[in-house]
Amino acid sequence: AQRVTQPEKLLSVFKGAPVELKCNYSYSGSPELFWYVQYSRQRLQLLLRHISRESIKGFTADLNKGETSFHLKKPFAQEEDSAMYYCALSPLNTDKLIFGTGTRLQVFP
Amino acid sequence: DAGVTQSPTHLIKTRGQQVTLRCSPKSGHDTVSWYQQALGQGPQFIFQYYEEEERQRGNFPDRFSGHQFPNYSSELNVNALLLGDSALYLCASSSGTGTRLYFGPGTRLTVL
Numbered sequence: 001a002q003r004v005t006q007p008e009k010l011l012s013v014f015k016g017a018p019v020e021l022k023c024n025y026s027y028s029g030s031p032e033l034f035w036y037v038q039y040s041r042q043r044l045q046l047l048l049r050h051i052s053r054e055s056i057k058g059f060t061a062d063l064n065k066g067e068t069s070f071h072l073k074k075p076f077a078q079e080e081d082s083a084m085y086y087c088a089l090s091p092l093n094t095d096k097l098i099f100g101t102g103t104r105l106q107v108f109p
Numbered sequence: 110d111a112g113v114t115q116s117p118t119h120l121i122k123t124r125g126q127q128v129t130l131r132c133s134p135k136s137g138h139d140t141v142s143w144y145q146q147a148l149g150q151g152p153q154f155i156f157q158y159y160e161e162e163e164r165q166r167g168n169f170p171d172r173f174s175g176h177q178f179p180n181y182s183s184e185l186n187v188n189a190l191l192l193g194d195s196a197l198y199l200c201a202s203s204s205g206t207g208t209r210l211y212f213g214p215g216t217r218l219t220v221l
Contacts, residue, residue: 099151
């Protein structure tokens with residue numbers, strides 16, 4: 001079964017603390033993986049995708065095929081990082097996205 | 110460019126009724142995908158339209174149908190509404206395959 005699991009519904013940290021949002025996936029093959037973010041009163045938008053191997057707004061995510069994980073990390077959280085974060089995978093040769101249930105990140109001052 | 114636009118922003122229907130939701134893609138985009146997001150859940154893929162045809166479909170019953178027009182805009186139709194169809198319906202557009210999706214603000218459907 002193709003599935004994305006985000007075990008934490010809510011993650012609360014203080015400004016300046018490291019952040020790790022967990023994502024595990026189930027897929028027999030090599031999917032394409034993404035992190036999407038939704039800030040308050042804004043639409044869902046792409047944060048980063050694993051094939052780009054880029055850092056966006058200080059966030060990085062490394063694909064671990066052995067652990068089937070794609071955790072999102074940031075060394076020093078900022079208040080403006082507070083948002084809903086969704087991990088998603090796209091099966092090979094499709095354009096559809098399979099989303100996790102999301103993790104709400106709260107960064108306190 | 111206003112990006113992806115959806116209408117209406119919200120609506121209320123009763124069980125058994127039919128509903129049509131509309132989406133205009135971002136300028137330059139030719140592919141439209143629809144997602145259903147129930148409360149507390151991530152978006153679920155309904156289907157994708159390209160060149161006025163349904164190209165891919167998720168695990169949704171035939172009550173969910175769609176259409177894409179020559180100007181690339183799209184409609185999502187849901188027949189015989191059930192209480193469980195209450196959700197936020199998201200439209201996303203892209204240019205070709207394997208490219209970045211841009212999401213609209215969504216239409217909030219409530220079925221009473």
